[in-house]
Amino acid sequence: MKSNDMKATRDGFGEALVELGKTDRQVVVLTADLGESLKVTDFAKQFPDRFIQVGVAEQNMAGIAAGLAAEGFIPFITSFAVFNPGRNWEQIRASICYANLNVKIIGGHSGLSNGPDGATHQGLEDIALARVLPNMTVLVPADYNQARAATLAAAENKGPIYIRLTREKTPVFCHRDIPFRIGKAEILKEGTDVTIVACGPLVYEAIKAAEALQNGYNGLNGLNGYKDKLRASSHFDHSSHSNHFSSPLSAEVINVSTIKPLDVQTIVKSARKTGRVVTVEEHQITGGLGGAVAEVLSEFCPVPIKRVGMKDCFGESGEAGELLERYEMTAENIFKSVLEVVK
Amino acid sequence: MTLEELQDKANEIRQDVIKMLVSAGSGHSAGSLGMADVFTAVYFGGKLNLDPKNPWDENRDRIILSNGHICPVWYAALAHAGYFPKEELLTFRKINSRLQGHPHFRSAPGIENTSGPLGQGVSTAVGVAMAVRKKQEMVKNGYNGLNGQKEKNLYSHSNHSSHSLVHLPRVICFTSDAELQEGQTWEAAMFASKNNLDHLTFITDRNHIQIGGFTEEIMPLEPLAEKLGAFGFHVLSINGHNFQEISNALDFDLSIHRKPVWIMANTIPGKGVAFMENMPNWHGIPPMEKGQAVEALAELNRLRTLGEGFPGIYEK
Known part of the structure; x- marks a missing residue:
């Protein structure tokens, strides 16, 4: 289990998005002006027609995603965990979870990994916020490889799914080729x-x-x-x-x-x-x-x-x-x- | 339908609204009655591509209700148009009903979205507008x-649906006026404008009341047309009880390119029932006191027009 390889879970997410972009035309990615932080810029460059910049408006982002999902797309909405699902919790509740729409909610910079930014930006309540919502699935990948696998699994599994990501580079210790099994510890x-x-x-x-x-x-x-x-x-x-x-x-x-x-x-x-x-x-x-x-x-x-x-x-x-x-x-x-x- | 037939249909819908509210024992009277003419024009005016027999057809125009509290008029209009049986209307707000107190995504044919928490349907509408445009681009x-590419079909609610878009559907989203007090509404407005969603039309029920009183007293909205214009919309202001004006607006809308349209439908809250008209206290309650429902239903047989009692300038 020893690991010398250090990578951030958000990078595993970003890599998986590009893979999804190549194979799945339903996947669209939305950002509330935190594209670089959430590692969605590679996807944006390669698939500009499926990348949506909503500006600093997380509530609107959640609602737009509901509309996209209602029409058959698989939207990934991305921001810091404090804002997504923090700021837009009620939009996620009513527009996404109640309708059981196929939206993937990505909360980045969670935990203390957003250290220097201070308490306002440290998402330490997001699991609780997401977990309490009916229809929601909550995934917390342990490393880069698992974040990649979780992202691929989220696209394959219908319904609202929250994925929690972190900013810091942390040890890579999960096997890259093991598919993520939702619901299995x-x-x-x-x-x-x-x-x-x-x-x-x-x-x-x-x-x-x-x-x-x-x-x-x-x-x-x-x-x-x-x-x-x-x-x-x-x-x-x-x-x-x-x-x-x-x-x-x-x-x-x-x-x-x-x-x-x-x-x-x-x-x-x-x-x-x-x-x-x-x-x-x-x-x-x-x-x-x-x-x-x-x-x-x-x-x-x-x-x-x-x-x-x-x-x-x-x-x-x-x-x-x-x-x-x-x-x-x-x-x-x-x-x-x-x-x-x-x- | 002729203009007279539309007026008659709107009156039938209003009467069903009253019956639904009384049967439920709760619900929102004023906006539901006030928007009956606009809903009638949308579902019976022949301006939109709607097929009750094929409610989820990929090429349908999308009708979204953001101010979900006036869903009695939506449900009644849908039932009258043939989306589901009219008998079902009296299940509104009751247990085991498809007609929830506030709309629930695809709980019954024609119900395109979940709404009630104000502002959310506005964002959903811009999302739907983006989605249908992207789908059409893919077809192109x-x-x-x-x-x-993958032969996936996530939302195959109808076996009869076309597989792909042959034309760009229109997206019509109803909002209330007090809904423009929600910040989210303006976030969505910016987005619609940035993305030139010219197939998207908002229709606001400008009735000047909200649950706690008059809009201009609780949180002034005016100058609304100027604000929306500054946000990049082409704004039309119409008499929401004049079928010719509503119909013209839905036509004129099509001539606006690269800009979304916001139709300000000036309405009388509680329209058709004198004791409710222009009274904020009827925003969120049904006519439950003795004789009120009978009086309301009787009155609704009289056609009324938007007279000098225009609610734009309220008086104490």
Whole structure:
């Protein structure tokens, strides 16, 4: 699972769009003047007759897409996640989802990946906004390859589909040639002591944490900088854990790249096996992956759960990596949450 | 239909509107009655390419309602035109009905779009206008429409539909006047103008009322013609109760090239029922008090014309 290849999920989306442009005349791409940010400019150059610039008007973009879809096109509407599905949520609700129209909603620069722009531009609520809508499918690709595959799958599957993309280059670790299976979560690493359910590029952090946990508490040594932070942390009692977890911990890692419909079977089956769950997402811990997993576990398999993500607060300016540390979403934080949930 | 026959048809539609509202016990009276003449002209005036027997024909003109709250008049006009049985009108707003309180995309033949949240149908209309033009371009470029390359057919709602466009359909979108208080409407207007959607026509029910009072008091819209003109539209102002004017406008519209057209249909809200006319309080309620429905239906047998009571200048 080690990866030295770094690419952004938005680039995987852009590549897939060009592939779709060549084979599918129904695909049209709309931008609200964020073409370069969402990587739709290659499509625009190659297929100018199927590229629509709507200006800074996300609500209108959603409505236009409804009209295009009603006539048989497959519109991809693209902007930052805070605006799409943030700004135009009600248009997506009434004009697209209620009519169950074949529109693909692409939210870019999600999570903390839009770091320096600050809290106004960091989409940390989009999964919740999209997930609550009837008829909507919600996809969160974990890397470049999966973003490409998810985009191809979205064009093939009828109905409104939200795809969440990120700005930063992150490790490429999924196989390029595996088709995206909507509704199917993938067990990336099997384990018996705890289940780590993750989505988006943080899946890679979850894998790093799981590998470190194989060395028990000593695994912390492999996670750079963690020990220093650990000492500084008043929330973490070093001594109480050191004896317990000197032995290896076997963590199962599940990549939930479809948030809706959620692969309840895979998640519940794993939770039954391990008895403990940690969710990981670059999103508010309410309403997103953590919320969705908590909903199904409380109904089908109540087990201790710990949610890693944005803790009901807004972000701030900073580099994406710095912000992931500040808001506790790194491999180290996942490691720590596992120790807390297996207490 | 002759002008007299159109007037009679509009009156029948108004009477059905009253019956639907009373049967439902809720709904919007004023705009539904006020726009009955324009809807009659559109569906019975012979100016548009519409076939109730083949409601989703690829070559049909698209009729979109953005101010979905006046759907009683849309449903009644569609039923009278033969899109679905008139008996169904009394299911309006009731459980198990295809006739939802606000229109739902293709819930019944002729219902082209979902609307109600104001401004949204305006964007849908420009999207549809873009779509039909793109499809026609594809036909010109040798593709068999959208299905040309992959033989996909996403919305095959009718087995009788033509496969591709042979001419560029017109897209007519109704809006309310207070709907122009929504920012989205102007976003869509800019887009229509930028893209020279000259086969697209908006018809606004300029009745000067909205749910909370008179438009010019709640949020002034005037000078509306100048605003829309500045946004790149060719604006026509007509008497929305004069069939000759409505018909002329739909014709004249065709002579405007490279510009979308906005028809300001000046109407009397509650038209045909004296106690409702020009009264904002009838925007969103049906005639439910004792005797009101009977009085309304009786009155609707009288034809009225747009007289000096033009609502452009309201008086306290």
